Amino acid sequence: MKVLVTVKEVGEADDDFEIEGTDIASSDLEYDLNEWDDYAIEAAVQLAEAGIAEEVVAVTIGPERAEETIRMALAKGADRAVRVWDDAFEGTFADVSSKVDVFEAVVDEEEPELVLSGVQAADTAFGATGVALAERIGFDHAAVVNDLDLDADAGVANVHRELEGGIEELTEVDLPAVLTVQTGLNEPRYASLRGIRQAQRKEIAATDLADLGLTPADVESTLTLTEMYEPESDSDAELIEGDAGEAAGRLAEVLREKGVGA
Amino acid sequence: MIDYFDLEASLSQEERLLVDSARSFVEGEIDDMGEHWIEGTFPTEIIPKMGEMGFYAPNLEGYGLPGVSETSYGLLMRELEACDSGLRSMASVQGALVMYPIHAFGSDEQKEEWLPALGEGEAVGCFGLTEPEHGSNPSAMETRAEKDGDEYVLNGSKTWITNSPIADVAVVWAKDHSEDDTPVRGFLVETDRDGVTTNKIDEKLSLRASITGEIALQDARIPEENRLPGVSGMKGPLSCLTQARYGIAWGAVGAAQDCFETAREYATDREQFGKPIGGFQLQQRKLAEMATQITLAQLLAHRLAELKEAGEMRPQHVSMAKRNNVRMARDQSRIAREMLGGNGITADYSPMRHMTNMETVYTYEGTHDIHTLILGEDLTGIQAYQ
Ligand SMILES: Cc1cc2nc3c(=O)[nH]c(=O)nc-3n(C[C@H](O)[C@H](O)[C@H](O)COP(=O)(O)OP(=O)(O)OC[C@H]3O[C@@H](n4cnc5c(N)ncnc54)[C@H](O)[C@@H]3O)c2cc1C
Numbered sequence: 221m222k223v224l225v226t227v228k229e230v231g232e233a234d235d236d237f238e239i240e241g242t243d244i245a246s247s248d249l250e251y252d253l254n255e256w257d258d259y260a261i262e263a264a265v266q267l268a269e270a271g272i273a274e275e276v277v278a279v280t281i282g283p284e285r286a287e288e289t290i291r292m293a294l295a296k297g298a299d300r301a302v303r304v305w306d307d308a309f310e311g312t313f314a315d316v317s318s319k320v321d322v323f324e325a326v327v328d329e330e331e332p333e334l335v336l337s338g339v340q341a342a343d344t345a346f347g348a349t350g351v352a353l354a355e356r357i358g359f360d361h362a363a364v365v366n367d368l369d370l371d372a373d374a375g376v377a378n379v380h381r382e383l384e385g386g387i388e389e390l391t392e393v394d395l396p397a398v399l400t401v402q403t404g405l406n407e408p409r410y411a412s413l414r415g416i417r418q419a420q421r422k423e424i425a426a427t428d429l430a431d432l433g434l435t436p437a438d439v440e441s442t443l444t445l446t447e448m449y450e451p452e453s454d455s456d457a458e459l460i461e462g463d464a465g466e467a468a469g470r471l472a473e474v475l476r477e478k479g480v481g482a
Numbered sequence: 483m484i485d486y487f488d489l490e491a492s493l494s495q496e497e498r499l500l501v502d503s504a505r506s507f508v509e510g511e512i513d514d515m516g517e518h519w520i521e522g523t524f525p526t527e528i529i530p531k532m533g534e535m536g537f538y539a540p541n542l543e544g545y546g547l548p549g550v551s552e553t554s555y556g557l558l559m560r561e562l563e564a565c566d567s568g569l570r571s572m573a574s575v576q577g578a579l580v581m582y583p584i585h586a587f588g589s590d591e592q593k594e595e596w597l598p599a600l601g602e603g604e605a606v607g608c609f610g611l612t613e614p615e616h617g618s619n620p621s622a623m624e625t626r627a628e629k630d631g632d633e634y635v636l637n638g639s640k641t642w643i644t645n646s647p648i649a650d651v652a653v654v655w656a657k658d659h660s661e662d663d664t665p666v667r668g669f670l671v672e673t674d675r676d677g678v679t680t681n682k683i684d685e686k687l688s689l690r691a692s693i694t695g696e697i698a699l700q701d702a703r704i705p706e707e708n709r710l711p712g713v714s715g716m717k718g719p720l721s722c723l724t725q726a727r728y729g730i731a732w733g734a735v736g737a738a739q740d741c742f743e744t745a746r747e748y749a750t751d752r753e754q755f756g757k758p759i760g761g762f763q764l765q766q767r768k769l770a771e772m773a774t775q776i777t778l779a780q781l782l783a784h785r786l787a788e789l790k791e792a793g794e795m796r797p798q799h800v801s802m803a804k805r806n807n808v809r810m811a812r813d814q815s816r817i818a819r820e821m822l823g824g825n826g827i828t829a830d831y832s833p834m835r836h837m838t839n840m841e842t843v844y845t846y847e848g849t850h851d852i853h854t855l856i857l858g859e860d861l862t863g864i865q866a867y868q
Contacts, residue, residue: 288495295499410510411503413536413548413558420496 221372221395223264223273224332225298226323226350227257227280229289230343242445253289256338258296260401262408263368264336265297272372273334275299279326281309281319287424294419295411301422302326306429308436316348318439323353325432334377335398339364350400360397366404483564483739484746486777489784493553500554504561507535508569515566516829518691522684524568525691526648532573533603537562539577542585545597553787556732560783563733564740566832567839568692570733575644576600578726580607580653583668586721587712592670596651608649610640610671610697611719617642618852619868620655621716625699627669629660632706634669636677636699642846646680646695649673653710654697655719668710668718677702689842724797727847728790731803732783734811734843738776741811741818741833745769748822748831759821768821772814779807798860805853812840 231249238245253261267273278293278301280286290301304322327335337350347363354361366388367380372395381389382402393399411419429435458474460467475481490498511528518525532538536548541555550558563570581600584592599605616622625638636656646652652671657664673680679698686694710718746769749760759765786803789795815837819826826834844850855867 288498291495292499292502295503410507410535411499412534413500413503413540413550413554414546416496416499416503417548417550419499 221267221273221333222275222277222330223267223334223336224327224330225257225260225264225276225278225293226335226337226353227261227278227290227293228254228338228341228343229280229282229286230254230341232342239448239450242448244448251285251289253292254338254341254343256340256342256401256403257293258338258408259403259405260336260338261293261296261298262406263401264334265409266406267334267370268297268299272370277302277330277332279304279323279330281305281314281322283309284426290424291419292411294422294424295415296409297415299422301424302330302427303424304427304429304432306436306439308429308439312441313443313445314439315441315443316346316352318441319349320352320356321434321438322429322432323349324356325434326427327353327357329432333396334370335359335396337398337400339400339402347400350398354398357398360393360395361399362391362393362397363400364402365399366402368399368405483736484742484773484776485780486773487781489780492784493557494551497551497554497557500550501557501561503535504537504558507531508561508565512565512569515569515691516832516835519566519568519835520690520829522686522690524572524648524693529572529606530603533601536601537573537577538601538603539581539585542577542581545585545593545601547581547597547601551787552728552790553784556729556783556787559729559733560736560739562736564736566691566835567733567737567843568689570729570736571644571689571692574726574729574733575609576603576607578729579609579722580651582725583653583710583713583718583722584670587668587710587718588670589707589711591707592710596670600651605650606645606648608643608645608652608697609719609722610643610646610652610654612640612642614639614641618849620719621666623655623657623666625654625656626664627656627658627660627667627709629658629706630703633703634658634706634709636669636671636702636704638699640697640699642683642694643680643697644692644694646673646697647682647693649680652678652680652697653722654699658709658714661714665714666716666718667714669704670708670710671697671699671702671704673697675702675704687841688838690838720797723847724800727800727804728786728795730843730847731786731800731807734804734807734840735776735779735783737836737840737843738772738779738807738811738814741815741836742769742772742776744832745772745818745821748825752823765821768817772817775810775814779810782806798856801848801853801856804847805850805857808840808843809850811836812844815840 231251233244234248237248264276276298278298280290281304340347362379364382365379366382369378375395377393460470540548540550543549611620627634627636654669654671658667677700680695682695750758752759782803815833818833859865
């Protein structure tokens with residue numbers, strides 16, 4: 221089977237950073253592979269090592285700079301990569317559906333049986349790309365997966381999903397499927413020097429919208445960043461005390477004061 | 483880590499990935515180097531993990547070795563030594579002093595037998611050159627090998643041998659008395675052979691997170707095919723040392739960078755007299771000097787890598803770089819320690835650990851003095867060390 225892994229390069233701000241317009245100054249950002257995508261890559265590579273996956277393809281939407289990050293995914297064992305970028309993305313803030321437009325086109329091209337995606341991206345933390353993609357391409361899906369046992373012959377993925385409050389759901393997902401991957405699924409490997417060398421010879425296909433049969437209008441985002449600012453860090457935290465009833469009462473009061481449910 | 487002249491920008495993508503990966507490995511796998519240093523132990527569980535990463539002799543080709551650039555190899559040594567000189571010593575000895583001579587001078591059988599196992603960290607090697615009575619002048623070594631039928635019989639003692647107590651194989655340099663002029667030859671001696679003992683040297687006050695020992699050879703018999711066929715004379719051990727010293731020239735930069743970062747962070751946090759100590763001119767001068775010296779050493783290391791890559795590096799180039807960069811790290815680690823005040827005296831902070839490690843690094847692989855004399859000879863044509 222072919223496994224497609226969506227990966228994203230995310231920027232992490234230094235302790236001290238400047239804001240330039242609606243973004244953090246790029247000199248104050250360290251770019252790295254999104255943490256959760258690292259688990260997704262590891263899961264895919266383990267499937268390949270177990271002889272279940274024949275090919276692991278990493279796909280990213282990102283500018284040329286992102287090659288280094290995606291190369292890390294190749295160094296860890298992905299077979300090849302697709303990097304989608306287009307002038308149409310320059311200076312815009314892609315929303316979930318425009319990303320899904322792109323990934324849908326890539327799925328059409330690659331025809332994977334399994335798509336692995338990080339549960340969320342460390343920068344925007346929308347946590348939506350994987351599930352929205354599943355919906356669009358009509359694959360089954362499971363989100364927040366922290367354990368995966370794939371039965372390729374039966375065409376099912378037995379997964380554990382981490383739900384709120386420490387609850388775990390055990391469920392079966394029929395392939396083809398999209399799984400969004402949570403911390404705990406595995407321990408990502410470090411790229412070995414051998415892997416890093418081999419990665420230099422692996423393909424990263426630079427792809428634009430036209431290559432995917434899309435137009436800039438298809439990926440037009442409904443989101444624009446209007447402002448970027450540092451939140452006031454002076455907080456006057458109130459510790460709510462008392463039993464559950466009292467605490468809930470006080471909490472409701474505070475929320476109402478702040479305008480929630482008004 | 484400090485890179486004031488943005489040398490990192492001159493790296494290839496592959497080299498940058500290597501730095502990233504080596505750094506995450508060290509962060510993720512080495513729990514508490516300070517603790518190992520205090521206890522006088524090496525985290526032996528990482529030996530095979532470093533092998534999996536391809537950290538041993540990564541610049542060599544074949545036998546499953548990654549064959550990375552000389553800059554990559556240097557960068558790796560820098561990252562390891564930023565953690566601890568003991569960690570870098572593990573990789574240096576295994577790669578440059580054991581695998582390199584087997585790769586360069588070994589028979590095909592020796593290469594097949596040892597290079598994959600050493601490369602993967604399944605086997606540990608050590609390098610026996612120094613003797614109790616012959617350190618700076620190893621050509622006066624007394625350890626001898628004598629042919630007896632299809633075996634060699636080895637006698638002598640080596641000391642200060644990194645990893646000898648945990649080694650599976652020792653590259654022992656000895657004078658072959660069955661040849662005319664008794665040339666120095668390299669022998670692969672499995673440490674479990676009769677007549678081989680490897681006592682540990684305890685209570686070192688430097689390089690504590692590295693295991694050091696002796697190799698005693700008493701009528702130790704090895705098959706004749708264990709001799710390295712491809713080299714005779716001091717060129718054998720000295721060519722290995724050139725490889726290892728190259729790594730040290732890079733490694734020392736890492737140790738100094740780690741000291742610098744620790745001192746800078748401390749100086750901006752720690753307040754006295756109502757402001758961070760880094761706000762006082764005296765401390766700023768120390769940081770400015772430290773940053774400058776580190777940058778100069780870094781430049782030297784990068785240029786050395788270019789020369790090595792181009793096949794134009796001479797051993798004297800390595801002597802100058804090892805000599806300068808280790809002295810730099812030795813001096814600057816002390817300044818960093820000083821900036822940390824009383825806290826700098828504990829193993830909770832790295833500078834004093836680096837500082838004491840540097841005493842070993844200053845001494846092994848040719849003492850600072852000996853490198854001075856090598857340069858002196860190169861510059862004047864007159865030998866001064868004998
Ligand atoms: C922790 C540690 C690990 C080591 N690991 C290894 C290893 O794995 N394998 C190995 O073979 N060796 C190893 N060594 C040994 C190291 O290489 C020697 O200690 C070093 O070469 C110096 O030799 P020496 O100690 O006999 O000092 P000496 O040669 O006796 O030198 C003593 C002093 O005299 C100076 N001196 C010597 N000759 C001259 C001269 N002609 N002119 C001016 N000054 C001179 C030296 O610079 C030094 O300051 C290790 C040492 C240590 C401390």
